[in-house]
Amino acid sequence: MDFTGKTVIITGAAKGSPGIGYATALLFAENHANLVAVDIDEAKLASLEKNLAAGGEKVMSRVCDVGDEARVNEVVQEAICNFGKVDILVNNAGIYKEDRTSFADSKSGAWKKKIDVNILGTMYFTHAVINNMIENQYGRIINIASVAGVYGLRNMVDYSMTKGAVIAFTKALSKETGPFGITVNAVSPGNITDTRRVSDMSFLGRSGTPQECASLICFLASDDAGYISGQNYQIDGSRRTM
Numbered sequence: 001m002d003f004t005g006k007t008v009i010i011t012g013a014a015k016g017s018p019g020i021g022y023a024t025a026l027l028f029a030e031n032h033a034n035l036v037a038v039d040i041d042e043a044k045l046a047s048l049e050k051n052l053a054a055g056g057e058k059v060m061s062r063v064c065d066v067g068d069e070a071r072v073n074e075v076v077q078e079a080i081c082n083f084g085k086v087d088i089l090v091n092n093a094g095i096y097k098e099d100r101t102s103f104a105d106s107k108s109g110a111w112k113k114k115i116d117v118n119i120l121g122t123m124y125f126t127h128a129v130i131n132n133m134i135e136n137q138y139g140r141i142i143n144i145a146s147v148a149g150v151y152g153l154r155n156m157v158d159y160s161m162t163k164g165a166v167i168a169f170t171k172a173l174s175k176e177t178g179p180f181g182i183t184v185n186a187v188s189p190g191n192i193t194d195t196r197r198v199s200d201m202s203f204l205g206r207s208g209t210p211q212e213c214a215s216l217i218c219f220l221a222s223d224d225a226g227y228i229s230g231q232n233y234q235i236d237g238s239r240r241t242m
């Protein structure tokens with residue numbers, strides 16, 4: 001894979017462990033992309049930018065809540081000013097660790113937060129880059145969904161709903177963007193941990209790693225994946241649904 005001359009925006013890129021966005025940012029940078037790293041965590045973002053810039057990579061990091069549409073538009077405009085265009089968007093930022101509980105005990109405030117980040121954040125960033133991609137007749141959009149959006153997970157009903165929405169968004173959008181050379185795909189991780197661990201959640205008997213997710217994401221963003229669009233790829237070691 002060679003992303004020389006390509007500009008990629010990755011949301012939720014700052015966090016290192018397990019950090020699917022972080023691992024993906026590193027892999028894009030290793031393969032010479034111009035990187036726009038977005039996150040709400042200013043300190044971790046600064047450390048990512050410092051590490052990559054030290055290796056000579058072209059990186060622009062911006063603090064941005066993906067649920068803040070005005071800020072999302074600003075960041076995308078800055079990316080276009082700095083690098084000339086946006087070729088690849090990875091909508092990775094997502095929240096799932098907080099407020100796990102039965103639907104009966106859940107609160108609407110927690111649903112709304114997940115809807116803002118997981119659904120609207122994905123839509124805001126996609127909406128902000130889409131006209132630039134249409135102008136350039138080229139684009140790769142990869143939305144990070146989840147097995148929760150395919151199977152539905154107990155005590156994560158709100159989260160499952162948001163990720164199901166991301167998968168449907170992916171499929172529908174690909175039908176509009178195909179004529180402009182823009183592919184749209186989703187990646188649905190199963191149980192991902194910083195290192196491989198024994199796990200009864202998959203028939204492979206282990207968890208997956210952020211690096212394994214990053215490899216799939218970067219492949220879908222590459223020119224080799226030019227005829228793949230509107231798909232949801234599960235990366236879950238053959239999930240035992242729970």
Ligand SMILES: NC(=O)c1ccc[n+]([C@@H]2O[C@H](COP(=O)([O-])OP(=O)(O)OC[C@H]3O[C@@H](n4cnc5c(N)ncnc54)[C@H](O)[C@@H]3O)[C@@H](O)[C@H]2O)c1
Nearest residue numbers: 012014015019020039040065066092093094146189191192
């Ligand atoms: N790790 C897993 O097992 C797993 C499984 C299925 C799906 N996913 C999905 O993969 C994606 C990444 O997961 P992860 O485990 O690497 O997450 P993580 O929690 O380790 O990292 C998420 C990053 O997103 C950032 N972030 C959170 N809210 C944000 C916001 N509003 N705006 C901008 N940035 C924000 C965080 O600061 C963090 O750096 C998420 O969409 C998640 O739903 C993860």
